[in-house]
Amino acid sequence: MEHNRILLNADQMPRAWYNIAADIKEHLVPPLDPRTNKPMDAAGLKPLFAEALIEQEVSTDRWISIPQEILEQYSIWRPTMLVRARQLEQYLQTPARIYYKNEGVSPPGSHKANTALPQAYYNKIEGIRRLTTETGAGQWGSALAFACQKFGMELMVYMVRCSFEAKPFRRTLIRLWGGNVVASPSDLTQSGKAIRARYPDTSGSLGIAISEAVEDAIHREDSHYTLGSVLNHVMLHQTVIGLELKEQLKNINEKPDVLIACTGGGSNFAGMVFPFVPDKLGGAKMRFVAVEPASCPTLTRGQFAYDYGDTAKFTPLLKMYTLGHDFVPPAIHAGGLRYHGQSPLLSALKKMGVVEAIGVQQQAIFEAAKIFINTEGSVPAPESAHAIRAAIDEALEAKKTGEPKVIVFTLSGHGYFDMSSYELFLDNQLQDYEYPQEAIDRSMKNLPKIGYPG
Ligand SMILES: Cc1ncc(COP(=O)(O)O)c(C=O)c1O
Structure with a gap:
């Protein structure tokens, strides 16, 4: 019998994170200060972030060592398994070989723990006592609660109101690890109060929750803010996924044709794909597919x-x-994908034509999740089911052409706290939603008018 689980030897484990900025520098532009619209220097970020994280944010060194304390914590669940999805292949009757990298096996249940640990660690060693953050589906908030508990830090989580109500057990998990959690918008911050006064029934958004968490941290000496996606240092920490994956594929002599991941702010996608980008820039034939909800179509x-x-x-x-x-x-039920923006590094790669993006509807992603559950067995997070949908569609395409292509996707998290969403799916109560162009045009009108560069 052939094995489906592809492991790694201890000497193949990554000891440094891969920084893609080293290889695409000329395509990147600096962040701008929101008060002056001029390039922001590292000092401007100090009230919010640990110095080591700011250094990583602007670094163009290709490799950044992973501290021993983090390697020790990673070893609780890393390396994560690469699994050949043979029963899914058989169900689809596809000639494609499908693999998934299972990041749902971390203690909080998703890839978010890969960056939560270093973010808590660097803040702790710089004397910060308390962290603030936002969370959508609760995956990031719970991952950070896990990390704060490991390093003895306090935590305040602003959780997007619709997820706060729909995912009560993620709140419990945050509290079990000793974190505090409130629904956002809340009455604890000026920005939360202002939004509630204007839109009393709002379901909240990551954009609003970030404002609250930033405002909270900026007014306290002992606190820093942390973000679970979008920023360069977050993408950096996640590259352990792709670095392990490369070695695992080497161990079985496979070369991927297409790598697929869902994108909210881009971090699980970046984590898997960035270590393969130099190969593609060097001429290797490979496709990178980012999958987002059609109802929050940032890249598309x-x-x-x-x-x-x-x-x-x-x-x-x-x-x-x-x-x-x-x-x-x-x-929508993939709360972690409801963000208006996207990682600048991933955005640059999309602009360069290195990455392609597609949008998929909620009903179709839950149907894909159901196929996965009935073949491979485990329950994926609705976010991760976006990647499953795209992998299934690629495999069905391969069936038409007869091409035995190698498809790899990231299972970014498990869905055992998402049962209320699955319940609605089973009861045929999920709705698809195509965001109207007028609404997008309206919000685009409020983009800041920036003259930089030139
Ligand atoms: C399981 C899971 N996958 C994916 C995402 C999207 O985030 P990112 O694009 O940073 O990977 C989230 C966000 O909360 C998540 O919880």
């Missing part, structure tokens, strides 16, 4: 422009694909 229908990361315009301006900082997406 957004503009490549400087924009704020949050609704209240506190964050630096980043050059990225965006739907506009005041865009509030519908309350």
Whole structure:
């Protein structure tokens, strides 16, 4: 019998993160100060982030060592398994070989733990006592709660209101690890109060929750803010996924034809794909497919422009694909993909034509999740089911052409806290939602007018 689980030897484990900025420097532009619209230097970020993280944010060194303390924590669940999805292949009757990298096996249940640990660690060693953050589906908030518990830090999580209500057990998990969690918008911050006064029934958004978490951290000496996606240092930490994957594929003599991941702010996609980008830039034939919800179509229908990361315009301006900082997406069940912006590094790769993007509807992703559950067995997060949908569609395409292509996707998290969404799917109560062009155009009108560069 052939094995489906592809492991790694201890000497193949990554000891440094891969920094893609070293290889695409000429395509990158700096963040801008939201007060002056001029390039922001590292000092401008100090009230918010640990110095080591700021250094990583602007670094163009290709490799950055992973501290021993982090390697020790990673070893609780890393390396993650690469699995050949043979039963899925058989069900689809495809000549394609399908593999998935299972990041759902971390203690909090997703890839977010890969960056939560170093973010808590660097803050801790610089004397910070308390962290603040936002969370969509609760995956990032719970991952950071896990990391804060490991390093003895306090945590305040602003959780997007619709997820706060739909995912009560993620709240429990945050609290079990000792974190505090409130629904956003809340009454604890000026920005939260302002939004509630204007839109009393709002379901919230990541943009609003980020404003609250930033405002909270900026007013306290003992606190820093952390972000679970979008920023360069987050993409950097996630590259352990792709670095392990490369070695695992080498161990079985496979070369991937297509790598697929879902994208909210881009971090699980970046983590898997970035270590393969130098191969593609060097001529290797490989496709990278980013999958997003059709209801929050940042890469597929957004503009490549400087924009704020949050609704209240506190964050630096980043050059990225965006739907506009005041865009509030519908309350879909993949809460972690409801973000108006996208990683500047991933955005640059999309602009360069290295990465392609597609949008998929909610009903179709839950149907794909159901096929996965009935073949491979485990329950994926609705976010990860976007990648499964695209992998299934690639495999069905291969069936038409007879091409035995190698498809690899990231299973970014498990869905055992998403049962209420699955319940609605089983009861035929999920709705598809195509974001109307007028609404996108309206929010694009509020993009900041930036003259930089030139
Ligand atoms: C399981 C899971 N996958 C994917 C995402 C999207 O984030 P990113 O694009 O940064 O990977 C999230 C965000 O919360 C998530 O919880």
